[in-house]
Amino acid sequence: MKKIMNQAENYTDEMLQGIYAVHKDRVKCAAGDLRCYCTAEKVPGKVAIITGGGNGHLPLFLGYVGKGMLDGCGVGGVFQSPSGKQIYNIAKEVEDGAGVLFLYGNYTGDIMVFDDAAERLDMDDIETASIVGADDVNSSEDVNVRRGVAGIFFMYKAAGAKAVEMGNLEEVLAAAQKAKDNTRTVGFALTPCIIPEKGKPNFELGENEMAMGMGIHGEPGVWNGPLKTSAEIAKESLDTILKDMPLAEGDEVALLVNGLGSTPLDEQYILTNDAINYLKEKGVSVYRSWVGEYATSMEMAGASISVCKVDDELKKWFDAPVDTPFYTQN
Amino acid sequence: MKKIMNQAENYTDEMLQGIYAVHKDRVKCAAGDLRCYCTAEKVPGKVAIITGGGNGHLPLFLGYVGKGMLDGCGVGGVFQSPSGKQIYNIAKEVEDGAGVLFLYGNYTGDIMVFDDAAERLDMDDIETASIVGADDVNSSEDVNVRRGVAGIFFMYKAAGAKAVEMGNLEEVLAAAQKAKDNTRTVGFALTPCIIPEKGKPNFELGENEMAMGMGIHGEPGVWNGPLKTSAEIAKESLDTILKDMPLAEGDEVALLVNGLGSTPLDEQYILTNDAINYLKEKGVSVYRSWVGEYATSMEMAGASISVCKVDDELKKWFDAPVDTPFYTQN
Numbered sequence: 220m221k222k223i224m225n226q227a228e229n230y231t232d233e234m235l236q237g238i239y240a241v242h243k244d245r246v247k248c249a250a251g252d253l254r255c256y257c258t259a260e261k262v263p264g265k266v267a268i269i270t271g272g273g274n275g276h277l278p279l280f281l282g283y284v285g286k287g288m289l290d291g292c293g294v295g296g297v298f299q300s301p302s303g304k305q306i307y308n309i310a311k312e313v314e315d316g317a318g319v320l321f322l323y324g325n326y327t328g329d330i331m332v333f334d335d336a337a338e339r340l341d342m343d344d345i346e347t348a349s350i351v352g353a354d355d356v357n358s359s360e361d362v363n364v365r366r367g368v369a370g371i372f373f374m375y376k377a378a379g380a381k382a383v384e385m386g387n388l389e390e391v392l393a394a395a396q397k398a399k400d401n402t403r404t405v406g407f408a409l410t411p412c413i414i415p416e417k418g419k420p421n422f423e424l425g426e427n428e429m430a431m432g433m434g435i436h437g438e439p440g441v442w443n444g445p446l447k448t449s450a451e452i453a454k455e456s457l458d459t460i461l462k463d464m465p466l467a468e469g470d471e472v473a474l475l476v477n478g479l480g481s482t483p484l485d486e487q488y489i490l491t492n493d494a495i496n497y498l499k500e501k502g503v504s505v506y507r508s509w510v511g512e513y514a515t516s517m518e519m520a521g522a523s524i525s526v527c528k529v530d531d532e533l534k535k536w537f538d539a540p541v542d543t544p545f546y547t548q549n
Numbered sequence: 550m551k552k553i554m555n556q557a558e559n560y561t562d563e564m565l566q567g568i569y570a571v572h573k574d575r576v577k578c579a580a581g582d583l584r585c586y587c588t589a590e591k592v593p594g595k596v597a598i599i600t601g602g603g604n605g606h607l608p609l610f611l612g613y614v615g616k617g618m619l620d621g622c623g624v625g626g627v628f629q630s631p632s633g634k635q636i637y638n639i640a641k642e643v644e645d646g647a648g649v650l651f652l653y654g655n656y657t658g659d660i661m662v663f664d665d666a667a668e669r670l671d672m673d674d675i676e677t678a679s680i681v682g683a684d685d686v687n688s689s690e691d692v693n694v695r696r697g698v699a700g701i702f703f704m705y706k707a708a709g710a711k712a713v714e715m716g717n718l719e720e721v722l723a724a725a726q727k728a729k730d731n732t733r734t735v736g737f738a739l740t741p742c743i744i745p746e747k748g749k750p751n752f753e754l755g756e757n758e759m760a761m762g763m764g765i766h767g768e769p770g771v772w773n774g775p776l777k778t779s780a781e782i783a784k785e786s787l788d789t790i791l792k793d794m795p796l797a798e799g800d801e802v803a804l805l806v807n808g809l810g811s812t813p814l815d816e817q818y819i820l821t822n823d824a825i826n827y828l829k830e831k832g833v834s835v836y837r838s839w840v841g842e843y844a845t846s847m848e849m850a851g852a853s854i855s856v857c858k859v860d861d862e863l864k865k866w867f868d869a870p871v872d873t874p875f876y877t878q879n
Contacts, residue, residue, distance in 0.1 A: 481811025
């Protein structure tokens, strides 16, 4: 294991200390707990949006806390859920009378945590609503049990913009739901990653093998086999997406090509080029693209392609400005 | 070699096609040549700043072309210089009567290229000035032959801000020179990278080995040995920098912790935390930090630490807004 770190057990907390030191004017922690990550730029009367999940996916999840997106994030250890108490503490810090939307990935542990926090807040008469990202098409035929991966970015973006418009809790939830309904993701891995405290790769792949459909914690995908070309990968990924969410000629989409960690931007743009060209062949035009590391698995190599079918409302939300320490859009 | 690509010989051009497709409203190519990368947001009467160099370092070099930084970038193949003709074509596109500053890394091939372009432009009565980044302390005792690495970011930032202030060519050059004089970088690698057309790693490192002082093309460093802890690496890197550029108690610096490609943000922030703490021990405070991938070597693992001693003028330039497709600062 080659990681720039000190003791493995301090990996997440020392990372957080670095983040707070660098961005001290923009984020803070609640209840004196490093892992209760909050914006320092609270907007009075706005619905608060809180996310959370295991560490090891930066900039997901905490990186989207800031102007135009989220208000807080419960940080767990690497690939481990935060606690309900953390989420509760964050909510108490950032909630400002308009209620709280919990927006996070569809993982059993995380669901228990946010449900626990919702119960605690209910006792304080703070209203909450919950929605999970579940965009990973290859993880299940059943949309209700699909894992949440990079496509949650579009949910954050839509809900964040609606909250800035001072929408009420129901409206902010509906914005997240609309982005969710229109978003699908397919991902694939080329190399594994290593959880610092385990010290060993979380799976194995042959020297020329890729894993199509693998999850961002190394969950098995739909096939392991020889590495395909970028054009072949783009085609297969988009075919999977279009089978699940048919698009008609003339439809417009937002496109997110996400690097999993050690895949260079060069390769991400090659893949984006192939994805845009393949969509064009299908008569689908790309309204706007995001390319880069949006939801990683530490040093895993690979990428994901997310497609969100857009209308004027989603376009407006996606174009709204964002300014967080990890993501800026003017 | 596991890369998301098609034919290796098309690696750079397909990457550029992807970049132009995604950012078509903000960048364009000059003379119909994909590798003549220019801003689409030319500012009338402003000194034009042009950089260039081999591909394989994104967001360096082209990523800094945009509002508040650079105006054009000559793109070479992976780790290969662009041509003088490319730089000339870019200059003809972006120059607007105030002359051109060439600002690039201190590599022999690139120097020949920019000198060639300067001669061509001289025949068209276009004034040029040149300065090279040479911040890599471990690459030589002699500051004149040091390689340019991530610290060139501070030169781009200072010169870019001065050009936006409508400084003349001499003043923009002086801003770059001031950032250069005050900046030092130390880098280290944990794993090699692979040039697509070669298909093999550019060097070898043992399973638990690191290479201190290695260059961003795999140039040998000052030692290869067992991987140290983040705190040890931060201390050694900063000791090397402080020996070369002594800082007094009470001095302020800008800090850039740069990931080389496959080093997760988590680790970059752990290293940043250690660097800030070590500087604090020395009585040096960090005015502002940048953490992320600013100058990579494709999938190389490792990082670099750059320190720039700042005064009020440099602070103002470093705080000035930037908005490029790859880097935004409000």
